[in-house]
Amino acid sequence: GAVVSQHPSRVICKSGTSVKIECRSLDFQATTMFWYRQFPKQSLMLMATSNEGSKATYEQGVEKDKFLINHASLTLSTLTVTSAHPEDSSFYICSAGGRGGTDTQYFGPGTRLTVL
Amino acid sequence: GEDVEQSLFLSVREGDSSVINCTYTDSSSTYLYWYKQEPGAGLQLLTYIFSNMDMKQDQRLTVLLNKKDKHLSLRIADTQTGDSAIYFCAESIAGTGKLIFGQGTTLQVKP
Numbered sequence: 001g002a003v004v005s006q007h008p009s010r011v012i013c014k015s016g017t018s019v020k021i022e023c024r025s026l027d028f029q030a031t032t033m034f035w036y037r038q039f040p041k042q043s044l045m046l047m048a049t050s051n052e053g054s055k056a057t058y059e060q061g062v063e064k065d066k067f068l069i070n071h072a073s074l075t076l077s078t079l080t081v082t083s084a085h086p087e088d089s090s091f092y093i094c095s096a097g098g099r100g101g102t103d104t105q106y107f108g109p110g111t112r113l114t115v116l
Numbered sequence: 117g118e119d120v121e122q123s124l125f126l127s128v129r130e131g132d133s134s135v136i137n138c139t140y141t142d143s144s145s146t147y148l149y150w151y152k153q154e155p156g157a158g159l160q161l162l163t164y165i166f167s168n169m170d171m172k173q174d175q176r177l178t179v180l181l182n183k184k185d186k187h188l189s190l191r192i193a194d195t196q197t198g199d200s201a202i203y204f205c206a207e208s209i210a211g212t213g214k215l216i217f218g219q220g221t222t223l224q225v226k227p
Contacts, residue, residue, distance in 0.1 A: 046214065
């Protein structure tokens with residue numbers, strides 16, 4: 001399957017700081033990337049859809065000024081959690097889609113964010 | 117709106133077959149997926165089926181699709197302890213590229 005990487009895999013930060021998470025599609029050009037959030041023992045919650053060269057589309061209830069998404073190239077999307085608070089602590093997972101013209105999404109390994 | 121439902125837990129003995137079930141609501145879904153998630157990891161694509169297919173087999177995995185009942189199942193033959201994980205069913209929303217996930221089924225394999 002396709003390879004998607006995320007960096008960092010784990011980050012601990014102080015309340016009020018900003019954290020950037022990178023998502024890279026390593027072996028195909030992803031026209032669309034998705035950002036999800038997953039709480040313990042729960043399913044994935046879609047936060048936003050990111051298309052290369054255009055603004056991200058956020059799901060209802062997700063603050064676009066808090067979760068900044070940039071999709072500068074067909075292989076890189078970034079999620080920046082601004083002014084992080086303890087309630088932002090979660091597992092963030094990205095996926096890359098558009099390979100072969102299908103809806104199949106290939107997921108990164110996830111980033112565990114802990115805000116103290 | 118779209119919804120995907122799964123049972124939350126399944127326990128089987130090593131060597132037995134496991135069957136994980138899923139129901140969905142969007143009849144226009146083009147593809148249906150099964151993903152596997154191990155603790156602390158991302159989702160691994162196991163298999164997917166196109167909506168005009170009834171069955172797809174890939175080694176130990178068999179996917180059955182009943183489009184009339186909007187029911188999808190994943191059968192794992194000769195289940196191993198390494199198959200212990202959470203399995204997510206997902207349907208694609210036509211024209212959006214988005215996936216709707218079920219709650220995940222935790223598969224426990226006892227030796």
